Amino acid sequence: MPNKNGLHLITPTSIASTGTGNSSSINTNGSVTFSTCATLSLNGVFSADYDNYMVVCRCNGSTTAAGVNARFRVSGTDASGSNYTWQYLYAGSTTVEGARESSQTSLRFGPRIINNLRDGFITNVYGPYLAQPTAVRGVGVCSESGAVLQDAAGTHSLSTSYDGVTLLPTSGTFTGRVAVYGMRN
Amino acid sequence: MPINGLVVMTPTSIASTGTGNSSSIGANGKVTFSSCATLSLNGVFTSSYDNYMISYTATRVGTTNDFVVVRLRATGTDAITNYTYQYLYTDSTTVAAARTTSATYNQPYLYTRETEPLGGPLFVYGPYLSQATAFRSTTMGWNGTNPDTYDSAATHSTTSSYDGITFLSSGATVRLTGTLTVYGFNQ
Numbered sequence: 001m002p003n004k005n006g007l008h009l010i011t012p013t014s015i016a017s018t019g020t021g022n023s024s025s026i027n028t029n030g031s032v033t034f035s036t037c038a039t040l041s042l043n044g045v046f047s048a049d050y051d052n053y054m055v056v057c058r059c060n061g062s063t064t065a066a067g068v069n070a071r072f073r074v075s076g077t078d079a080s081g082s083n084y085t086w087q088y089l090y091a092g093s094t095t096v097e098g099a100r101e102s103s104q105t106s107l108r109f110g111p112r113i114i115n116n117l118r119d120g121f122i123t124n125v126y127g128p129y130l131a132q133p134t135a136v137r138g139v140g141v142c143s144e145s146g147a148v149l150q151d152a153a154g155t156h157s158l159s160t161s162y163d164g165v166t167l168l169p170t171s172g173t174f175t176g177r178v179a180v181y182g183m184r185n
Numbered sequence: 186m187p188i189n190g191l192v193v194m195t196p197t198s199i200a201s202t203g204t205g206n207s208s209s210i211g212a213n214g215k216v217t218f219s220s221c222a223t224l225s226l227n228g229v230f231t232s233s234y235d236n237y238m239i240s241y242t243a244t245r246v247g248t249t250n251d252f253v254v255v256r257l258r259a260t261g262t263d264a265i266t267n268y269t270y271q272y273l274y275t276d277s278t279t280v281a282a283a284r285t286t287s288a289t290y291n292q293p294y295l296y297t298r299e300t301e302p303l304g305g306p307l308f309v310y311g312p313y314l315s316q317a318t319a320f321r322s323t324t325m326g327w328n329g330t331n332p333d334t335y336d337s338a339a340t341h342s343t344t345s346s347y348d349g350i351t352f353l354s355s356g357a358t359v360r361l362t363g364t365l366t367v368y369g370f371n372q
Contacts, residue, residue, distance in 0.1 A: 091338075092271065120308065120321060145284070149337065179190075
């Protein structure tokens with residue numbers, strides 16, 4: 001039996017973005033290029049074909065430091081209730097710290113981002129399309145002070161099936177490219 | 186037809202140094218190397234992909250605890266300035282972190298050992314783009330007789346386009362034996 005591709009690039013069925021002067025577009029193979037977005041919504045990226053997903057993003061922010069948060073969405077509407085919990089891990093120079101935020105309206109999805117510097121993250125999303133709580137784990141790099149390590153783990157407690165996700169900086173806007181991959185079941 | 190998400194990047198060429206070194210490119214793009222003081226991959230970053238994952242594992246020839254480090258390169262020449270790296274390390278109950286600025290390399294890996302390999306993915310964001318490059322690794326390595334976790338975040342601040350990467354040891358006192366594969370994230 002031939003080997004099968006384990007990671008599939010997924011094309012959103014549609015996207016939407018907000019923010020003064022924002023733009024966003026779906027590239028030929030399915031990644032999304034975006035600029036100056038206060039929110040970026042990817043619809044139709046989660047489906048019954050895959051349980052788990054990988055989101056890969058390179059980006060930069062517009063403010064001194066802002067986190068990349070996310071909300072799951074279904075049929076074009078964000079789940080914005082206070083059902084998100086996230087834990088972060090930060091290492092900057094010799095400082096290592098963590099904290100948990102409960103009953104939030106979004107969860108931490110990527111690292112802090114900063115103006116005109118280059119950041120990146122990979123976030124795995126476990127079971128968003130399944131009618132069960134969703135788990136998230138991200139590993140990121142922020143170029144603040146040269147380099148900062150920031151990871152996040154999060155959950156969304158509702159047992160609802162979601163087909164999309166909205167990415168939103170906690171302040172300002174962000175610019176970059178993002179792609180969603182399904183891990184073959 | 187689903188689009189393949191990870192694409193193996195076969196180097197256009199490789200080069201290695203070190204006493205008794207050898208290196209070769211396999212049919213599917215995997216690079217196998219032995220006793221290399223430096224191992225350089227050319228033509229693995231292209232305009233086709235923004236972001237990459239490098240799967241790497243190695244043991245060492247030598248007994249010194251040298252970190253395994255990397256440098257970006259373009260048209261066969263290493264970039265040897267402008268790296269900043271931040272690590273987060275755990276060894277039993279010890280948790281440690283530190284940042285090094287103005288470095289001559291990025292340090293995404295801990296020490297390896299003579300027979301027990303280190304390993305883990307290194308993610309590289311935008312090396313071929315004419316912008317600063319970001320790195321992130323989540324690896325295991327050795328600082329003694331037990332495995333440790335070693336994560337790093339790093340940047341290279343020069344806004345140049347790079348098509349390759351060199352692996353070496355931080356103190357240039359050990360040589361490395363192992364395998365690696367570079368993947369592009371399809372976009």
